[in-house]
Structures are given as structure tokens and as C-alpha cells.
Amino acid sequence: SQTIHQWPATLVQPVGSPLSLECTVEGTSNPNLYWYRQAAGRGLQLLFYSVGIGQISSEVPQNLSASRPQDRQFILSSKKLLLSDSGFYLCAWALQGGTEAFFGQGTRLTVV
Amino acid sequence: GESVGLHLPTLSVQEGDNSIINCAYSNSASDYFIWYKQESGKGPQFIIDIRSNMDKRQGQRVTVLLNKTVKHLSLQIAATQPGDSAVYFCAETYSGNTPLVFGKGTRLSVIA
Numbered sequence: 001s002q003t004i005h006q007w008p009a010t011l012v013q014p015v016g017s018p019l020s021l022e023c024t025v026e027g028t029s030n031p032n033l034y035w036y037r038q039a040a041g042r043g044l045q046l047l048f049y050s051v052g053i054g055q056i057s058s059e060v061p062q063n064l065s066a067s068r069p070q071d072r073q074f075i076l077s078s079k080k081l082l083l084s085d086s087g088f089y090l091c092a093w094a095l096q097g098g099t100e101a102f103f104g105q106g107t108r109l110t111v112v
Numbered sequence: 113g114e115s116v117g118l119h120l121p122t123l124s125v126q127e128g129d130n131s132i133i134n135c136a137y138s139n140s141a142s143d144y145f146i147w148y149k150q151e152s153g154k155g156p157q158f159i160i161d162i163r164s165n166m167d168k169r170q171g172q173r174v175t176v177l178l179n180k181t182v183k184h185l186s187l188q189i190a191a192t193q194p195g196d197s198a199v200y201f202c203a204e205t206y207s208g209n210t211p212l213v214f215g216k217g218t219r220l221s222v223i224a
Contacts, residue, residue: 036214043215043217044156044214045214046212099144099161100161102204103155103157108153
């Protein structure tokens with residue numbers, strides 16, 4: 001069966017520090033991968049998605065970047081965090097040409 | 113911006129009553145819709161889906177209705193239980209090759 005791992009679960013970082021959140025998927029090959037952000041009490045905003053290794057599409061201009069160095073690994077990064085980067089970050093995967101997205105448990109990022 | 117929205121941001125129901133959560137979508141090209149349930153501090157979990165060639169689909173205690181004429185989606189939960197308390201999101205996509213677009217969510221509170 002397929003599983004998705006996302007870590008860390010919680011993270012407190014100072015303004016201006018770098019960020020690296022990692023997400024890995026097991027049990028499937030060549031998945032579509034997604035990073036969403038959820039502000040408190042709000043919906044899910046798509047940040048990045050990837051249909052293959054090295055292929056990244058950005059949905060909104062921001063202080064973040066994403067990379068896919070391996071088929072089942074998706075990384076969300078920032079060189080210098082801003083207070084506005086605080087939120088709940090969710091990684092998800094879906095089958096190529098599929099529909100349903102499967103979510104990880106999320107990372108609660110607080111920038112102080 | 114988001115193309116999927118919700119009529120009711122919060123909903124309180126008595127335990128045992130039926131719940132109806134509504135969603136409006138704006139992209140008439142969307143052909144696949146999903147309802148997700150998100151419990152506090154967790155990633156969204158799939159509840160039920162429906163394709164645009166259907167107007168109703170039933171699961172265990174849940175029913176999704178799709179009205180393409182008015183671009184409206186609803187989730188009905190029968191005999192609502194305390195464990196149903198969560199935030200519910202509708203999401204849409206086109207042919208599974210575009211990332212899911214989520215609505216803002218409705219918080220369902222079940223009163224025991």
C-alpha cells in the first residue's frame with residue numbers, strides 16, 4: 001500500500017533562517033506531488049506541484065521554492081523565512097492522470 | 113484565486129441529525145469533485161468523490177450531490193456523530209491532470 005511521510009510535524013524558526021521540509025512517498029512510482037499551505041482557519045492554497053523528477057510548477061510567487069531530486073521525494077525550501085510564511089504545510093501525492101490526492105499529516109511552521 | 117467556495121463557514125448540528133454542507137464551484141470545465149474531512153492538526157482525508165457524469169453518489173452515511181446547472185455540490189451526512197466534527201473541504205479538478213483546487217472549508221460541530 002502507498003504511504004506518504006512528511007516531517008517534521010512541528011517547527012519553530014526565526015525570521016531570516018532557512019527552511020527545508022521533506023516529503024516522501026512509498027509504494028508507488030512516478031506520482032504527481034504537491035505542496036499546499038493552509039493558514040489558520042483557512043482553505044488549502046496550492047504552492048507547487050510536480051509531475052516528474054526536476055519538474056516543478058509554481059502556483060503563486062512567494063518566498064519559497066520546491067525541488068524534486070528523486071521520484072518520490074519532494075522538498076519545500078526557503079533561504080530566508082518571513083513571518084508570513086507561518087502556516088500548516090501539507091504534502092500530497094496523486095497518481096499520474098489520477099484524481100484523488102492523498103495527504104501527509106502536515107508540518108506546523110511558526111516563524112518567530 | 114480559488115474557484116471553489118462555500119456558502120456556510122460553520123455548521124452546528126445535534127447528534128443524530130443529518131448534516132448538509134454546501135459548496136459552489138465556478139469552473140464549468142471541472143469534471144471531478146471530492147469532499148475531504150480534516151480533523152484538527154491533521155491532513156485532509158478523502159470522504160467521497162463524484163464525476164461530472166453523475167448527479168448523486170452514496171457512501172457509508174454520506175451522499176454527495178452534484179448540480180451542474182448551478183455549479184453546486186453538497187455533502188450530506190446521515191445521523192451525524194461526534195466523530196464527524198471536523199472541517200470539510202470540497203475540491204475540484206479537470207480530468208485529473210490539474211491540481212485539486214480547494215474551497216475555504218466548513219467547520220462542522222456536532223452537539224451531543
